[in-house]
Structures are given as C-alpha cells and as structure tokens.
Amino acid sequence: MAKKIQKIMVTGSVGQIGSELTLDLRRKYGAENVVACGRKTAPSKELKESGPFEWADVTDPEKMKDVCKKYGIDTIINMAAILSATGEKNPQLAWHVNVTGLINTLELARELELTQVLCPSSIAVFGAGCPQVDTPQETVLRPTTMYGVSKVTGELLCDYYVRRYGVDARGLRYPGIISAETLPGGGTTDYAVEIYYKAIEEKRYTCFVKEDTRLPMMYMPDCIQATIDLMEADFDTLEHHGDFNVGAMSFSAGELAAAIKKHIPEFAVDYEPDFRQKIADSWPQSLDDSAARKEWGWKPSYDIAAMTEDMLKKLGQRHAAGNLYKQPGS
Numbered sequence: 001m002a003k004k005i006q007k008i009m010v011t012g013s014v015g016q017i018g019s020e021l022t023l024d025l026r027r028k029y030g031a032e033n034v035v036a037c038g039r040k041t042a043p044s045k046e047l048k049e050s051g052p053f054e055w056a057d058v059t060d061p062e063k064m065k066d067v068c069k070k071y072g073i074d075t076i077i078n079m080a081a082i083l084s085a086t087g088e089k090n091p092q093l094a095w096h097v098n099v100t101g102l103i104n105t106l107e108l109a110r111e112l113e114l115t116q117v118l119c120p121s122s123i124a125v126f127g128a129g130c131p132q133v134d135t136p137q138e139t140v141l142r143p144t145t146m147y148g149v150s151k152v153t154g155e156l157l158c159d160y161y162v163r164r165y166g167v168d169a170r171g172l173r174y175p176g177i178i179s180a181e182t183l184p185g186g187g188t189t190d191y192a193v194e195i196y197y198k199a200i201e202e203k204r205y206t207c208f209v210k211e212d213t214r215l216p217m218m219y220m221p222d223c224i225q226a227t228i229d230l231m232e233a234d235f236d237t238l239e240h241h242g243d244f245n246v247g248a249m250s251f252s253a254g255e256l257a258a259a260i261k262k263h264i265p266e267f268a269v270d271y272e273p274d275f276r277q278k279i280a281d282s283w284p285q286s287l288d289d290s291a292a293r294k295e296w297g298w299k300p301s302y303d304i305a306a307m308t309e310d311m312l313k314k315l316g317q318r319h320a321a322g323n324l325y326k327q328p329g330s
C-alpha cells in the first residue's frame with residue numbers, strides 16, 4: 001500500500017520558492033504538519049509564526065535527522081540549493097550544498113523509510129550539444145556550470161536511490177521562476193524578477209543579459225502547482241523520477257520589457273551583459289514537457305501577459321505602501 005504524506009519538511013524554506021511553497025503546503029496539509037527549515041537567513045514573520053521553524057543545514061545530517069525524528073517527518077522537499085551565478089563564484093560550496101545535501105537527504109529517506117523525497121532540478125542540466133528549442137526530456141546533458149553539474153548528479157542520484165533502495169525520490173527541472181514575494185538569489189534568471197521591481201521603482205532597468213536572450217520561465221503559482229502535483233502523483237504512474245521537464249512560457253528579455261511597457265509606457269531598459277550571459281546562452285530557450293503532461297497531468301496556467309499584470313499589481317500595491325522590498329524577518 002502506498003505510504004502517506006503527512007508530515008513534510010521543507011529545506012531552504014526561506015528562499016524564493018521555499019517561502020511560498022511552505023505557506024501553501026501549510027494551508028493544504030495543516031500548519032503544524034509542515035516544518036520549515038533554514039540555514040542562515042531569518043524567516044519572514046509569516047513563515048515563522050504560521051508553523052514550526054527549525055535551523056537545519058542540509059550538510060549537517062545529524063541535525064536533519066534530529067528534526068525528522070522530533071516531528072515524525074515522512075516527506076522531505078529539498079529546496080536548499082546554491083544557484084548558477086553564486087555557484088560559479090564558489091563551485092565547491094555549490095557541490096557541497098547541492099550534492100552532499102541531497103545525499104544526506106536520500107540517506108535519511110533510506111534509513112528512516114520516509115514516504116518521499118522531492119528535490120528540484122533545473123534547466124541548468126542542459127548545455128552544449130542539446131537542441132535549444134523544445135529541448136527534449138531525454139537528450140545529452142553536458143552542463144557548463146557547477147550548478148548544472150550538481151543538478152545532473154542530483155537527478156542521477158534520485159534515480160539511483162529509486163532503483164537501488166526503493167526510495168521514492170522525485171524531481172522536476174524548474175525553468176526561471178518569477179515571483180513577487182521573496183527575491184531570488186544568485187541565479188542567472190534573476191533579471192526576469194528584478195526587471196519588475198525596477199520598472200515599479202525607477203522606470204528604468206539595466207539588464208545583465210542581451211535583449212534577444214530567450215529562456216524558459218514560469219510564474220510562481222504554476223511552480224507551486226507543479227511541485228505539489230508531482231509530489232502527490234501516484235508513484236506507479238511515473239516512468240521518470242528525478243528529471244521532469246516542466247515548461248510554461250518562453251520569452252526574450254526584450255519581449256519581457258515590451259510586456260511591462262504595455263502597463264508602464266515610459267519604462268526604459270538598457271542591456272549590459274555580464275558573466276551570466278554565457279550561462280544563459282548555454283541553456284534551452286523552450287522545453288518539451290510532454291512526459292510531465294502525460295505522467296502526472298502537468299498544465300501551466302500563466303502566460304507572460306497574465307503574469308505581468310499580476311506582478312505589477314502586487315508590486316505596485318507594496319510600493320504604494322512603502323514596502324516594495326520586503327525586509328527579511330518582517
């Protein structure tokens with residue numbers, strides 16, 4: 001009989017995705033059943049006060065085990081990660097957090113016979129030699145960043161633990177994620193979030209990739225939907241495990257600027273590519289996500305126009321209230 005998901009631990013819960021995912025899971029599974037874990041950054045007041053919070057670093061297996069036992073955790077969503085741009089500044093740290101942290105999590109799942117581990121992967125697994133348009137699920141994976149190397153390793157590890165130990169491990173390749181709550185940190189796709197804040201704040205933005213740089217992107221509500229849908233999918237219907245492509249939209253930096261200009265006509269963008277350009281150029285422009293659609297019913301809701309309207313509305317309201325950039329811990 002399939003094991004149940006009842007007590008969830010979210011590592012990296014203070015980050016861009018973790019912070020919103022944790023709150024949604026608490027609404028769905030009960031506040032006391034979702035334990036948020038962080039390593040360094042103070043959690044927001046809402047995250048801290050809406051349910052249990054623990055300081056637990058994925059690279060510290062003993063602490064992770066203590067937290068699992070304390071709460072009777074059966075499912076771990078491993079959101080803790082060092083992203084692509086930060087990873088290039090400190091590749092060893094990226095490997096340590098992304099790979100050692102995942103092995104620690106998978107080992108806990110094996111030892112404590114957990115119901116499931118979900119660990120996101122990324123479009124960063126792709127690199128030279130794969131088709132960049134409608135990039136298939138199965139293709140050559142030759143990433144050029146340590147982030148990508150660590151995520152390919154993570155996918156293989158998840159699949160290995162499924163095969164070798166019967167651990168239920170799953171993952172999906174997030175595209176760039178755009179959101180209005182917690183700022184992303186250290187990623188190559190961060191420009192697609194920053195641009196909205198700057199459009200509201202200064203009506204100007206200097207973009208760190210070229211105007212024609214096209215990448216796959218997704219709005220946060222779809223990202224959360226995808227994550228929870230995969231987590232809740234029946235294991236027996238899955239042919240893939242750690243490596244689902246999930247697409248939603250694909251646009252160039254110039255097209256994103258144009259979508260914002262429809263709402264803020266005086267908005268101006270210039271382009272000053274830095275080291276992140278090379279990373280962006282090595283990634284797909286769009287994804288073939290037919291496996292996710294077929295195996296667990298993936299279907300995104302937001303396109304660039306709907307996302308832009310929602311982002312500008314949310315950030316506009318916060319700016320008017322003098323709280324555009326939420327202060328950590330508030």
Ligand code: SER
Pocket residue numbers: 083084085121122123124147174175176177186187188189190
């Ligand atoms: N948003 C990530 C990054 O830019 C991609 O998964 O590193």
